[in-house]
Amino acid sequence: MKRQSSRVEAGAPLAPAAGALVFAVGLLAASACGKTAGGPPDAARGRAAYMSNCAACHGPDPAKDGAIGPAIQGASQALLEARVLRATYPPGITPKRTTHTMVALPHVAAELPHLGAYLGSK
Numbered sequence: 786m787k788r789q790s791s792r793v794e795a796g797a798p799l800a801p802a803a804g805a806l807v808f809a810v811g812l813l814a815a816s817a818c819g820k821t822a823g824g825p826p827d828a829a830r831g832r833a834a835y836m837s838n839c840a841a842c843h844g845p846d847p848a849k850d851g852a853i854g855p856a857i858q859g860a861s862q863a864l865l866e867a868r869v870l871r872a873t874y875p876p877g878i879t880p881k882r883t884t885h886t887m888v889a890l891p892h893v894a895a896e897l898p899h900l901g902a903y904l905g906s907k
């Protein structure tokens with residue numbers, strides 16, 4: 786009796802895990818498409834990219850400091866590119882923080898123009 790019920794419990798988490806895997810593969814496919822599709826900067830797409838890649842550290846509102854990262858509203862396109870793709874800062878930019886907590890996130894490359902549109906970059 787006891788064994789049977791524990792077997793069912795052990796099997797249950799497999800379904801959500803499989804779902805997450807399908808979702809992850811879907812995301813990869815979507816970002817691969819974005820790279821070739823291009824298109825004009827789209828703030829709504831940028832917001833979605835921000836929420837899934839940046840908000841965990843920078844917080845839900847890019848105009849305010851997040852739990853881990855500083856406010857990045859209005860960050861220039863050059864700063865976004867350097868920081869997100871290479872974990873560096875462009876010449877002439879004074880980093881808000883001297884820490885190096887944020888690693889490069891090169892998989893977000895295709896979203897940078899859209900992120901810029903969302904963040905009001907110049």
Ligand code: HEC
Pocket residue numbers: 835838839840841842843853854855856857860864865868869879880881882883884885886887888890893900
């Ligand atoms: C793991 C947490 C984390 C994630 C995820 C993250 N960041 Fe950061 N970010 C930071 C921290 C912390 C800093 C401050 C410098 C440092 O310690 O690296 C920072 C700094 C920055 C800066 C420089 C701000 C300035 O003016 O000095 C920009 C721009 C930035 N992040 C953009 C982004 C974008 C865009 C994303 C999503 C694609 C992102 N970050 C994802 C933690 C994160």
